[in-house]
Amino acid sequence: MPSIARLGHVGLHCDDLLAQMAFYRDVLGLQVTDQDVDVGLIFLSSRPQEEHHELVLAAGRSGPSDARILQQVSFRCDSLEDVREYYRRFKERGVKFDMIVTHGNAVGIYFYDPEGNRCEVYWATGLAAKQPFLENVDLEKSADEIMAFVSDSVAKHGVDGYVDTSILEAQNIPVHS
Numbered sequence: 001m002p003s004i005a006r007l008g009h010v011g012l013h014c015d016d017l018l019a020q021m022a023f024y025r026d027v028l029g030l031q032v033t034d035q036d037v038d039v040g041l042i043f044l045s046s047r048p049q050e051e052h053h054e055l056v057l058a059a060g061r062s063g064p065s066d067a068r069i070l071q072q073v074s075f076r077c078d079s080l081e082d083v084r085e086y087y088r089r090f091k092e093r094g095v096k097f098d099m100i101v102t103h104g105n106a107v108g109i110y111f112y113d114p115e116g117n118r119c120e121v122y123w124a125t126g127l128a129a130k131q132p133f134l135e136n137v138d139l140e141k142s143a144d145e146i147m148a149f150v151s152d153s154v155a156k157h158g159v160d161g162y163v164d165t166s167i168l169e170a171q172n173i174p175v176h177s
Contacts, residue, residue: 010073011056015065015115017042020057023114027093028075028086028121030055046075065116072110074120080143083107086121087139099167102137104129104154107146109139127154130161134168 014020021042024030030044033052040059045051055073063069077083087109090097098110098118108122127150135153137146153162 008051009054009056011058012070012073012115012117013058013061013063015061017057017059019114024055024057027089027095061115070117072118072120074108074122077121077123080107080123080125080146083109083121083123084139084143098171100137100139101167102133102135102150102153103131104133104135104150104158104162105131107137107139107150125150125154127151127158129154129158132163133157133161134163136164136167 012020017037017040021032021035021044024044025032030046031048033043033045033048035042042057043053044055044057045053047054077086087100089095090109090111096112098112100109101107102125103122104125105127106122106124108120110118110120113119125147133154137149139146141149156162
């Protein structure tokens with residue numbers, strides 16, 4: 001049986017193709033690898049020498065801006081410091097945050113692009129934790145303090161999973177008991 005090696009790319013329909021390109025290029029740091037604005041396609045990659053495109057932006061979004069079509073697009077970082085630097089960059093540029101959390105096995109920032117698509121930048125901690133695992137994390141703290149917090153939480157809840165229901169309630173997600 002054939003197997004999938006990894007996800008290759010995600011495509012997003014956009015209302016404002018150039019504004020979306022500017023966000024993913026200038027705020028996230030993806031590189032434009034190809035584009036044809038007349039056709040309505042822009043290709044971006046975080047590692048163009050390995051993967052021509054990981055994100056395709058396509059003109060022609062037809063749904064309302066508040067439609068929940070895409071759950072998230074996640075971008076993996078090489079270090080916790082990268083995630084902390086994105087946190088600072090997002091704050092400086094007024095990027096709207098959804099949540100800043102640990103999943104035990106990762107530390108991530110969920111945020112929205114200019115058209116309301118939910119995205120994430122995350123770093124894998126190397127710890128094992130049953131999912132779902134969701135707990136707020138303070139990226140203003142030092143990397144050592146963050147990792148001590150995450151490690152302690154995984155030691156307490158990693159086998160059974162843990163969800164801080166206040167995070168869900170803040171997002172108006174029903175909590176099922």
